[in-house]
Structures are given as C-alpha cells and as structure tokens.
Amino acid sequence: MNFPEFKINYELLAVVIVSIITIIALINAVILNVPASPITGFATGTVYVNVSCTVSITMMGNNISFIYMTEGTTNDTTDNIPPPFRIRNDGNVVVNISVTANNSLFAENPSPTTNFNVACGNVTEEHNCTQALREVGWYAIPLSPSESPAIIANLQFNATIDEAEVDINVTVPAGTPPGGKSATLTFTGIDTSGTVCP
Ligand SMILES: [Ca+2]
DSSP states (O other), X not given: OOOOOOOOOHHHHHHHHHHHHHHHHHHHHHHHHSOOOOOOOOOOOOOXXXXXXXXXXXXXXXXXXXXXXXXXXXXXXTTSSSOOEEEEEOSSSOEEEEEEESSOSSTTSOSSOTTEEEEEEOOSSOOGGGOTTSOOSOEEOOSSGGGOOEEEEEEOOSGGGOEEEEEEEEEOOTTOOSSOOOOOEEXXXXXXXXXXXX
C-alpha cells in the first residue's frame, strides 16, 4: 500500500515559524511604539466677584459768587461768569442728581422761588442734560428734599461722560436789603441703575 508521501519541509516550516514570530514581533513592536495620544485633561474654574455699589458724587468748584448785583437784576452761570458748579459721578452706578438749599437766598422771597433757580448745564463733553428725565429749564431750588426733582438724570460713571454742569440763576427781588446773601446747596446722588446692590 502506497501512502502518499508526507514530507515535512523543514525549511518552509522554519520560514513560516520565523515569519509568525516576526509578525508577532512586529505586532508587539507596533503596540509598543504607538505614539501615546496626547493626554489632555480639562478642568474649569470659575472666578466670581460681587462688586458693591458705590454712590459717590464730587463737586468740582463748590463756590459761586455773583459778587455785586443790584435789585431787580438777573445773573446766571450759563455764560461762565461766574463759572457754574461742576459735578462728577465718582461711583459705579448711574445716579440722578437732585438739589436743595439750606435756606432761602432772599429772606423776603422764600424758596422755592424763581429768584433762585438751578438747571442742568449743557456741557460740550456731556450729554446728561439731554436726558428725558431731567427737569427742563430753570427750576426753583426747594428747601425740602421731597420737593427736589432730578435736575440731572442718569449721570453716568464712565470716565469720559461722568461730569455735568449745574447752572445757577439769581434774580435779586426788588426791595431786597443790601448786604451779602448766601445759601448752601446740597446735591444728592440717587442710584437709578436698578442694580441690586450687595
Ligand atoms: Ca453770568
């Protein structure tokens, strides 16, 4: 009986084995040499700050002197003679400015009177006097805060638009006795920003 001859080709087997080993080696090599993916971790951090509201107004030039006036005459600061008040918002909220007097400038004509008026002055730099909320034109300066409207509305706090002029207008009533008359004005800034202040 003739069996088909089955010869092992050792040379071929050796090549195959070597090849397999080589392939395994290559696979290992590939696995070992895979460039590591960039390991990137993400994390977030939150910075939080709650800025307090500061209402701060500053007068720049706090004296207006009309020096001599005769009875029945009028003078005001719109021509810068004498210069008007200037007020600046140094806080960080928008404010309305109201004004009151501590006493009547002319005792014979108690305030509020048209003899002693205030108005938002138009300043080339600013636009605060164009706000709709302002009191238009001259306003008789009251003695009581409750009677004092916003003579300047929405005065901003940003550096370039945080100033406004406040003009004063005085008419000396007829029959006013001679001598110096003075009144101190109090300007009040009221936060109108609607910000919830911490
Ligand atoms: Ca004047």
